[in-house]
Amino acid sequence: MSDQPIASFYTLPLELIHYIFGYLDAKTIVRTFRSICKRFYIAVKTYDQVKLDFNSISKSDFLFLCNFIESKNIESLTLSDRDETPGQIEYFLSFIRIKYFNRLRSLTLLEIDDCYLNIILKDIQTLTLNLLSIHSKQDYSQSNTSTNAFSLALSLPNLYKLKWNISSFDLSKISWHFNNTIKHLDICCRTLDEYCNILYHLPNLQSLVVEQWHETVDDDTIDKWSNLKPFHQLLSLTFKYCSIDMIILDSLLLLTPTLEQLRLIRAVDVHVFLSHLQQWEKFVETKLPSLINFECFLTEDLLYFDNPHPIDTELLIAPFRKPFWTGTKSWFVICDHIVCPRTVILYTPGSFDPQFEYVYESKEILRSTSAPTITNTIVMNGVRKMRMDLTKVMTAATSPQGGLSNNIVFPQLDELTLCISQQWLSGSLRVLSTLIDLSRLVKLSLTINNSFYYFSKPRKISILNWIKCEQSSQEDDNEVLSFPIHHKHAGDSHLSPVQTFDDIEKTILDAFNQALKLTQPLEISKLLKEHDIFELNSLSKYVFQ
Template sequence: MSNNIKLSIEILPVELFHYILDNLDIETIIFSVRHVCRLFRSFVNSYSRYILNLTSISKSNLYLLCRLINPHNIISLTLSNEERTSNQIDLFISLVRLRQFTRLHSITLIDINENQLNFILKRINLKLLTSFSFNIKRYDDRRIKTTNSFLTSIISQSNFRKMEFNLTTDRLWKTSWPLNCSIEYLIVNEDITMDNLIKILQCSPHLYKIILKQKFSKIINNISQISTLPICFRQLTSLTIEKLDMNTDALESFLLLTPSLVYLKLIGGQHMFDGKRWEQFIEINLPKLEKFEFYFDYWDPVKKTLTDLELIIASFRTPFWIEHKKWFVTCACDIKRSTIVYLYSMPICKSFLTYEIELQKNSLSTYSNIIDNHQFIQNDVNYLSLILSKALADYIQDKEATTNQLLFPKVTKVSIEFYEEWPLLSLQSLSIFINISQIVHMTLRSYYFSEYNQNVFIGIRSFIEQAQNLSSLIIQTGLYRYKLNLAIDNIHSIIPNHVKHLGIPINTIEQIQMILDRCNQLTTIKFDVRLTKFSEEIIKWFTDNTIDSTCSKGYKMVCVWIGTKKTQSTEISVDHKRMKFC
């Protein structure tokens, strides 16, 4: 290497540095990178592609970000009134000048009230929006016309591409959908009828991708009549139906409207196990289909045998499935305990999976070279549920010596349920399923915490400490007062000090301070409580001992978005006069 080349960060082009910032979250940029040196500070100050996602932010950091970031440099904004950040949207609009957000390309508004929605949309520049996502938690019928006017304005923009919403059917029908709308990608969470869907498709010649998350039966109305009409939406090439609850006839009638599909994904609880029927329908009506993913689970009152599973899987072993399309299928059933039959394409197309050992023991696949099917289910699953039974323990002990790769390497969320007889083996053995160090969200659930000795809790804590990136921990017991008293200290002993979001049972007010002292990075905390009176005492404690905490009370729980302790400096929560909203 030439001595003339300066190996210095000072010669790094600002464009390259900004590209690096594109891959970091806003809190890391502002609270870490910005403070490294003057050069980094100047790079950060000139950065103009901030993605401001406030769904899990602490209150103190929210105040700081609103003071430190120039709104002109924010291109994406996500606000949430969800349980753990209750009333966040009102707080945000009180801290900023919304009219200064002149370069927003994407907006996501979660659990927003309709008056808040109107307030925000009135004050920001809608012309640059390419993506808009919202779900209204509380409607206000006095604002119907105003809301419809804003929505029409957004979807009429020539550069608008993506929309996700849950809007009541009558509201959606009253929204004026412009002809030649430029939208390409639509996600519907609930309340869309077939009439509304057809109207949108007829007005959107570029709409190639749709994800339907509501029950399919609520969409379909008079589908047999519709399928006879001269309607065909050839622009649609990608379709996902996540809650398929109609029979094969109704589904086929709907799919006749979409002959250009290249990708089809179906998740549901219907009997759609006839591979030959699928083959014939696809060859005739979906000739361009390249990828077909599905996950069906169907309850059958008749108990199944392996012979029954073989009859089902046989129809998916034709040359069409194996050689031409290379679509491989697994059929499984817990023959001893259940009559639910599972039929799914590989790899599994669901992001959430409950891992059941008996299903693995009683499964048949169309791919003869698979030893245990796991190489097909590992990549798409990011949320895994494990039930720590003796069957699972035996399976792990059998596989530990022979398994040399993770079964679910992409999992970042895990739910673990302990049975009474646990521990049957070390929790470290779960590392054959997941990379513990990359777990971000963990739920621990057991009705038997009061029966475990201290060594069990030491093992649980050791397991949790390996989850270095864990930010959210939920502990659920279902225990009533007496048994909870026996286990509460041990339960609290497993809480890691770096967790930011915590769900935990408590039975005395004094435990609140102990938990806050232990977990000094807590942003939100959800208390599992059994008595209404105790809920009020918790809220009063935060009112008396903190500044600006937001408490919301629900069924047997109190959720707190934690403000500032009264004993700490309160400089963060003052002096933001220049950010008054207009």
């Protein structure tokens, strides 16, 4: 009999255990591995590449991780003041300052207030930060904090990737520094002057993402371009969420002749792009010889295609079947016509915009240049948000002709809005599970068809009961819809990663009862009745203006 010890997970070297931790989130590492044995406790305690993502985390997990993990072991940190986690950044800074995270390499701040942004950016001046990402929809236009903060960010000596997604940010007020190391920049840029300043002051820049471009063509703009010299450092360029004239697009691309990758994400209308397609092909061939990769996601509502007849998707996709697209460049394009609402989407494979709410219609028409026809069995990996009329889907699913795919079409869906009738239709959950990977859903919203009224509390409870009953009848089929725990109601329920429908119903009832306790002493109902604005229709005049 061999005396050689049997290999097991418990006998792995510490370095290999830490390598495995790299594939796990911080909550799993701390909550699970720490409690197994003393050796794993030490392995967790000494792991110095922790990635903390506090976006949409439960309150109990947030407090636990803040208290357990030492700042010296954190490599990546995400803080969020979004609606799901209000006040998180303020609490975190009261607990510990960022300047003590001496191993921090990546920092992401979501919906941060300008005063906290300034504090954090001063703190990170002594850190060797490589990636900084700021996202905020707040109005910074009346504050100089954001411009000062941006200058601080530019001066970080080891920063190579900067995402500065502040929509109200005024780039024209920036004091630029030449001694920076930024290679990747994502920023709101609206004018030619701002665009040229970026390229001029960032000589190491290789990848640029431009959002919210607004400048239009006029004589002054054309005169500016005629005197500009090209910049040769940029290899990848993306335009997102704007409306660019094709003349301006060509002029901007002339400034970066060494481009290898170009992405247009809802940056040009479909009909504008199609009308200039032939000229654009010649432009790419003659002016952008190094362009290898082209990606696009373009949309158009059918106000432009103003006729009651179905759109000829084959006609729209035909120009992309030319040898330039399918042979010379191997750039394949998909045209998606959604019948209701009437929308045309033109995109390259793998380039679906995750911020776009896809409206599912079982009668959609798809065409692609990689094959004569694509049916509804195409896998839509890029779709993250979707709206679906459940009544229409169930009608198609139960019709003699069928009409739905037997394979999951939306495997990566995060948010789903269901438009339903007055009751939950039997068999709906099973039908949904044939289209969607329900286990990945983060957010589920319910709306009533053809109605702007809110669900009453009993109606919400009733619908949840219907869903629960249907779920119970198929609990052995691995087609179960689960919901993440919302941080405000998580309490100490950290042992389970999902809520049951009983938990959801209890949350609704508890919130309702709590609302009653708060409002009854104020006699709000009595006051509203005295002024004849107790009904929802009359009250909405004051709420939604």
